[in-house]
Amino acid sequence: MIITKLRRTIKSGAVSFWRNGSVSLASVLILTVTLTVMASIFFSGVVLSSTLNTIKSKVDVNIYFADGTDEKSIYEVQNLIKQNADVATVDYISREKALEVFKQRHQDEDATLQALSEIGDNPLPASLNVKAKDPSKYDAIVTYINQVARNNDKEKIISKINYTKNKEAIDSLSRIINASNRMGTMIGIFFILVSILITFNTVRLAIYIFREEIAVMRLVGASEAYIKGPFVTVGILYGLVSGMLSVIVLLPMTQAIGVWTEKLGTGINLFSYYQDNIVMIIICATVSGAILGAISSFLAIRKYLKI
């Protein structure tokens, strides 16, 4: 009997969704806007987090070696630094490699390349590029490098360790991004609440139209569950259809700003992210839509069940 009741409830809800097309259309459109707003806020969060991670990943420590330092000594220092548990990678950049990278980076700047050729010799030093597992550990790593150099008599071959200069700029950028993220979340929550309220009221209005019928259902002896069921089913259908619509609406939106997000140096192409996570996005949009629709219907119908 439970299966029969469930089948009747779903059938009745689906038929009502179809036969009351204009009411369904209005509710679906409002719910689509709500879900699109929610998804947009989520994507803003993804872009901001990615930007923060990109900036954090740019923090590194460069150890420059004095001219004439042999590679063997550099490798020794590299091995010593690698022993630190907080260190993620230590990459050796030879003078030749540094020159190659420099030329590549400035390939469109003729004046720079000309100045370089006038110098004749390669002016760039060999270096070790150190990255930490956790950006907050750089202070400790720099102290460790200095200590290792002193203990192993390598102070003379190290000409410069640059970290503090980058650190301040990166810290301040991180603070700005964190603040924007927090502010974005607050504005996001506000918009989500407003959207949910609008959705709730739309569904309530849709159910208000059926108040007389609900009273009739009561009078022919239908139980609360039997009356609520089809309305909750309709709410779920609103959510499922709206979820799919919002996924479709977001496709051209992310496509339009995808390249732009990448060029801004956020470390992410929103369109690629959207494509890569499309299955998860469809599931999230439809499930949250269905939950929102079902809860709205469930709460809205209670008022008319008092007879």
Place this chain on the structure above:
Amino acid sequence: MLTFKNVTKLYHTGDTAIKEVNMVIKPKEFVSIVGHSGAGKTTLLKLILGEETPTEGEITFEDMNIHKLKRKNINQYRRRVGTIFQDFRLLPDKTAYENVAFAMEAAGRTDKEIEEDVPHALELVGLKHKSHNFPHELSGGEKQRVAIARAIVNQPDMIIADEPTGNLDPVNTYEIIQLLKKINDLGTTILLTTHNVGVVDHVGKRVITVKDGKLALDSVEGKYIL
């Protein structure tokens, strides 16, 4: 079957709708309740259906005090009472068949029972050929027949008809009353409220006259007297 014991109903406004009503409706009776607008007829029916609660007194159906029933039991009780209204109150987005089937589904009947009984009920009211029409595709008389089919399909012990002919022309009025008489002949108690003198006189059975919320007259084979 149905007993009113000193029933009084006061509304929030302080108006008295029903005052110290005592009456007994026996099984298989056809009772017409007559009275002017505002006399308290509809309040009586709402009290019987459990839509309203009496301020004083009690109403019992068989041995159950209707207003002490729990939600679940109220639903079960309502399935034993068929209702017919002046404005038909059909579900507009359901066909005639679905409207009748809904009452059976609500009562937890099986698909097989529904498939057998709904066409039979529609046939009884002469609307089998319009099973798949929506209410807006039916005339007033046809809508009321669907409502009657819905009321009888669960084979209720009692049918409450609140001004069922109020919106109908004389021909449809006659046919609807004939239908109700037929249902009564088959053993179902009928409680009918009406303004229509012709209807009451045509039925020729027990008449209860309500005046200013009180039972003014109760005659076994009565006529419409006010």
